[in-house]
Amino acid sequence: MNRQNETILKVDDVYLSYGHVEALKGVSLEVKRGEIVVLVGANGAGKTSIMESILGVYQSRKGTVTFKDKNVTNLSADKIVRKGIYLVPEGRGVFASMTVIDNLLLGAHHNLKNAKAKLTYVYDLFPILSERRNQIAGTLSGGERQMLAIARALMSNPEMIMVDEPSIGLAPKIVSDIFKILKELNKEGYSILLSEQNVYKALKLSHRGYVLETGKVVLTGTSEELLINPEIRKAYLGA
Amino acid sequence: MSLPLYYFLAITAVYILMTWALYLPYRVAHLHFIVVANMAISGYFGGYAAINWNWPFLLILAVGLILGAVVAFIVSIAIGDAPTFAVVIVGFTFIYITKTVIENWEALGSTMGMFGIPMVNHVLLVAYLFVLVTGFFIYRFDNSRLGRAASAIFVNRELATSFGVNTKHLGMFLQTWAGAIGGATGVLYAFIMNSLFPDFFTFHIIGITMTMLFLGGYTTMWGPLLAAPVLWGLPLLLPQEVASWKMIIYGVLLIVILLVRPEGAITRQVAARVRSIVLRR
DSSP, X not given: OOGGGSEEEEEEEEXXXXXXXXXXXXXXXXXXXXXXXXXXXXXXXXXXXXXXXXXXXXXXXXXEEEXXXXXXXXXXXXXXXXXXXXXXXXXXXXXXXXXXXXXXXXXXXXXXXXXXXXHHHHHHHOHHHHHTTTSBGGGSOHHHXXXXXXXXXXXXOOSEEEEEOTTTTOOXXXXXXXXXXXXXXXXXXXXXXXXXXXXXXXXXXXXXXXXXXXXXXXXXXXXXXXXXXXXXXXXXXXX | OOHHHHHHHHHHHHHHHHHHHHHHHHTTTOOOTHHHHHHHHHHHHHHHHHHHSOOOHHHHHHHHHHHHHHHHHHHHHHHTTOOHHHHHHHHHHHHHHHHHHHHXXXXXXXXXXXXXXXXXXXXXXXXXXHHHHHHHHHHHHHTSHHHHHXXXXXXXXXXXXXXXXXXXXXXXXXXXXXXXHHHHHHHHHHHHHSEEOGGGGTHHHHHHHHHHHHHHOSSSTHHHHHHHHHHHHHHHHSOHHHHTTHHHHHHHHHHHHHHHOTTOSSOHHHHXXXXXXXXXX
């Protein structure tokens, strides 16, 4: 069987509410192994909510989430992380008062046995983090913090990484560097579900995309298709 | 050893242990005052078992520790992952329920208190051995993956959850451990003082231990070690007229430290600096 075509994550008709506010209204999507899939949409469209419901941070009201053919709907986040999904949260989620190495080891919370090997791996990937391993994370620049957040995800030995709005607050040059890193990770075999408001860059990077509006998927297709779609071009690319 | 020195050292050990019992759940932002009720329950149990059943001290200490852990564990099923304010409210409620039960239970001496708890040899030695063992395990915890996870929960519970930290299990574990320390400390206190009064196990001890925790520093285990002897010992050296205002002094100190140095005297940075100096030598 060609593992490249294997569906690693399937979200089927998921509904999520925060009190009376319905954040997701029957969202369905899938990520194949080795794919980068991007979620596109304005603020409040439901991109973060999808990621948080996949991870079990919030319990969905209806629908199923399947990861590697196993139903993981509404499992607790610690169980889902053990299964191989990790979230790089919006705003990086770096613990500013902890050192860089403590932040990294936090990523290996369930995987301490291999922590040493994983540290070597992430230090090779991000030499700057090796140089700053004993530095307090709060003193890192925005780009370094984003690298730390991605490196922390890698420490957990994931098969799929969800990256929520990685470009927020970063200079264009740094954003390009971060996207290059994501591309490299994808080449190494990581499946990536990316939420991003920088639509052009995200579609250029990804294989497929889903467009969300007020908690619903309104459009889907390959990135090439979406890049030339007139509605997308008008709404997100200023064409 | 003179009697004043004996009591100073013995009660210092009690306060160090009780402040650590507060410190542990506070690692995940839980102000877990139930440890005071654990102290009272196990203390009274210990006194009763010694007076009426002639149980040996060490057996009572072990049972008191387990009793504290069991009570705290049962409560933690409900509040292991609760917000801080809920844990505080449950703590106060539990303390007042415990106090009311003790005050209305004749066999425990009611409001008059429990007297005649036998004196035992080496209680001071046992107390400090218990401080050493407890300190060792807290140190190991603080430098473990669970310690890191607790620090993450303290800063951002939701974020820690998204990294796969089971916040409920960790909260339950720390509350249970704190309950065990509270229980054992209750037994030690009963055998140090040889008498118990229900009024001791209320806001009085919460106020003192909370001041010790926040003044010493709540981010490391070393804060209570510094603050307990200083805050307990200082009023003993003051003239009686001033010492009787002890609780007001504690209150003022608590406010000042929260304003001036919110993380307390011994912060993580201070502890790291001391450690690096010691290691260099």
